[in-house]
Amino acid sequence: MTNSKEQEKVQKLYNLIGERGLYVNTNYDIFTKKPEEIALSMGAGYKIPLISKGAKAYSSPLLFAALTSLLNHGTMLITGAPGIGKTTGAEYAGHFFTGTKLDEILASELQGHPQQTEEKLVASYDLGKLVKQGIRKVIPNRFLQSPVKILDEGNRFPADVLSIIMRLVDTGKAVYGGEVLEAKPGPLFLTANYQDEGTFQLTPPFLDRFDVGVMVTSPQPWDLRKIRERGDEKLNGNLEKILEIPENLKLNFEQIRKEIKGIDEQVEYDVPVVNAFADFLYGSLRFSEAASNNSARATKGNAWHLSQENAPAGHFNDSPFNYTLNELSVRTSKAIPRYAKAFAWFNGKDKVELGDLKTVLPYLLWHKIQPSSKALSENQIYENDRIAFVEDLVGKVEGEFNEALSTDAIKYYNVALNALRTGKIKDKILTEDELRTIVKSSIAKLGEVDKPYALTFANHIASEYNCNGKHETN
Numbered sequence: 001m002t003n004s005k006e007q008e009k010v011q012k013l014y015n016l017i018g019e020r021g022l023y024v025n026t027n028y029d030i031f032t033k034k035p036e037e038i039a040l041s042m043g044a045g046y047k048i049p050l051i052s053k054g055a056k057a058y059s060s061p062l063l064f065a066a067l068t069s070l071l072n073h074g075t076m077l078i079t080g081a082p083g084i085g086k087t088t089g090a091e092y093a094g095h096f097f098t099g100t101k102l103d104e105i106l107a108s109e110l111q112g113h114p115q116q117t118e119e120k121l122v123a124s125y126d127l128g129k130l131v132k133q134g135i136r137k138v139i140p141n142r143f144l145q146s147p148v149k150i151l152d153e154g155n156r157f158p159a160d161v162l163s164i165i166m167r168l169v170d171t172g173k174a175v176y177g178g179e180v181l182e183a184k185p186g187p188l189f190l191t192a193n194y195q196d197e198g199t200f201q202l203t204p205p206f207l208d209r210f211d212v213g214v215m216v217t218s219p220q221p222w223d224l225r226k227i228r229e230r231g232d233e234k235l236n237g238n239l240e241k242i243l244e245i246p247e248n249l250k251l252n253f254e255q256i257r258k259e260i261k262g263i264d265e266q267v268e269y270d271v272p273v274v275n276a277f278a279d280f281l282y283g284s285l286r287f288s289e290a291a292s293n294n295s296a297r298a299t300k301g302n303a304w305h306l307s308q309e310n311a312p313a314g315h316f317n318d319s320p321f322n323y324t325l326n327e328l329s330v331r332t333s334k335a336i337p338r339y340a341k342a343f344a345w346f347n348g349k350d351k352v353e354l355g356d357l358k359t360v361l362p363y364l365l366w367h368k369i370q371p372s373s374k375a376l377s378e379n380q381i382y383e384n385d386r387i388a389f390v391e392d393l394v395g396k397v398e399g400e401f402n403e404a405l406s407t408d409a410i411k412y413y414n415v416a417l418n419a420l421r422t423g424k425i426k427d428k429i430l431t432e433d434e435l436r437t438i439v440k441s442s443i444a445k446l447g448e449v450d451k452p453y454a455l456t457f458a459n460h461i462a463s464e465y466n467c468n469g470k471h472e473t474n
Contacts, residue, residue: 006256007348009249013096014058014066016249020242021230022092023085024223025216028057029387030359032347056347060363061086061214065093067342068212069148069187070256075169075209077367078191080216087152089216090189094148095243098186099250102243108146112156121164123176138179144168147186154190155199162206165190169209170331204326204370211335212360213367215387256345263341266353274357277401278336281361283456284397285369286327289314295459300327309373319452320396325370336364358398362390369393400453409449413457416442420464439465 017023028049035049035057051057061078068074078086091109095102110121123140143149151157151165168174169188174181190210192202207213219227230242265272290311291303300307300321308314308322316322337352339360344352366386375382375389382389404410419425419438430438439461446458 004255004259004348006252006259007345009251010066010070010097010256010346011348013245013249013251014062016246017062017092017096021226022242023059023062023089024226024230025059025061025085025219026223027059027217027220029060030058030063032056032359033355061089061216062093063346064212064214064339064363065090065187065189066097067339067346068189069093069097070251070253070260070342071187071211071338072185072257073172074187075211076187076189077207077210077213078189078216079194079213079367081218082193084216084218086191086216087150090150090191091148092243094150094187094189096245097251098147098253099245100147100186104142104146105148105150108142108148109150109152110143112151112153114156114158116157116161121161122168122174123181136177138177138181140176140181144174144181144183147184149183149186149188151188151190153193153199155192155195155202157200159200162200162202166206166209204368207367208329208331210367212339212363214363215366260338260342260345263344263349264351266351273354274340274352275337277354277357277398278333280401280404280453281394281397282328282333284320284400284453285324287316287319287321287452287456289316295455300325316452320393320400321452323372323375323393323396325372326368328365328368332364332368336361339364358394361394362387365390400451404451404453404457407449409446409451409454409457412442412445413461416461417464420461436465 028051031049031051033052033055035051035055037047037049040046040048064076065078068076076090078090080086087109091102091105094100094105110116121141122144123138154162154165157165164174168183169190172183172185174183193199195201265274267273286299286301288298288300288303288308290306290308291300292298307325309325314322336357340357341352343360344356347356349356366389369386369390371382371386371389375393379389379392415425416439419430419435423430423435425438442461443458446454446461
């Protein structure tokens with residue numbers, strides 16, 4: 001394990017926020033190693049986690065606010081009940097982890113309400129030039145120019161404003177008066193209270209734009225003492241002092257992003273495990289028997305009328321894909337390794353491991369994956385606790401991943417791919433007929449493995465072979 005100066009500074013800033021009472025919440029739900037769980041014999045199934053030796057524990061809202069702030073265009077959804085620190089936590093994290101003054105963050109922050117307009121969100125015309133000279137000069141507003149962007153109570157924005165936000169979150173750009181405006185790089189946080197009569201539904205495509213999501217819970221009763229000890233800055237005005245960032249803890253963001261990008265992957269059997277598991281998860285959840293009998297079109301994105309909710313039970317009824325209504329986007333598949341690397345770096349590691357990925361996955365997926373009726377029939381709590389749903393789902397996928405690695409399926413798969421990519425087996429150069437025979441044999445052998453992942457492997461082999469029509473056959 002190695003620690004950089006920048007990583008040490010970030011850790012100290014994380015601790016400083018708690019020590020100063022700016023964000024106090026000991027609902028620890030992130031552990032660097034799997035905790036020991038003590039079951040309460042009379043506690044209705046509840047388990048109490050105890051940190052493992054040598055591990056660290058974090059509160060997910062502050063941890064992911066820190067990681068999101070360190071990334072160039074990180075986006076984060078923060079949900080929970082009113083009045084428990086959702087917005088305040090984002091404000092303080094944005095201040096400490098980007099160096100942006102709190103006053104600047106507050107001045108650019110936008111409050112969600114049905115009358116919110118495009119002009120307040122993005123830009124306006126210079127009225128002086130427009131009236132006197134007839135020139136339409138676009139002036140970006142403070143929100144677009146701020147390094148830390150906060151949309152408070154985002155589910156109170158009307159649909160037309162949400163569409164503007166969607167483009168901004170997706171591309172870092174906005175359009176006003178036919179002019180493309182570039183948002184200043186930095187994190188974007190959106191807070192959302194739970195649904196009530198004054199909110200709008202955040203659609204799945206909108207939620208998919210947010211890299212990570214957290215559920216903020218109210219502080220534990222023992223946290224209230226430390227919160228009170230901070231004092232009431234509305235009375236004593238001491239907030240400016242406790243917001244000071246020590247000179248020796250100011251961050252070099254270019255160096256931080258370079259170090260995160262340079263984090264290596266754990267490799268087993270010549271396979272980069274983190275990306276391999278992330279790709280396996282992606283493939284496991286996209287499949288849908290209800291979509292088509294054609295394996296290329298058998299995806300949830302194509303199950304737009306008949307789905308696993310209203311279709312008869314399929315052949316692979318107990319496979320992980322049956323537990324979700326939707327699949328993962330390419331956008332999500334790109335965010336997964338980014339946050340896994342950032343989490344590993346935050347903990348002073350020079351290598352990202354499968355454990356790091358599994359720790360962050362529930363927070364990268366819970367707001368994007370919708371549980372199916374099959375999942376809810378197994379545990380109704382999943383309707384509320386989507387993080388628990390994703391944790392259990394990842395466990396199911398990991399079971400199939402380990403099974404695939406331990407069966408002959410992976411051997412057939414690897415032999416065929418290696419032959420296709422090198423044109424050889426060991427040192428023997430293959431003829432076109434020999435290569436085709438190996439491909440057909442591997443696909444046939446995979447067909448004997450009664451699992452959806454075998455179908456994915458077979459499709460990949462065929463895709464490599466069919467690529468660009470480069471293989472001539474008799």
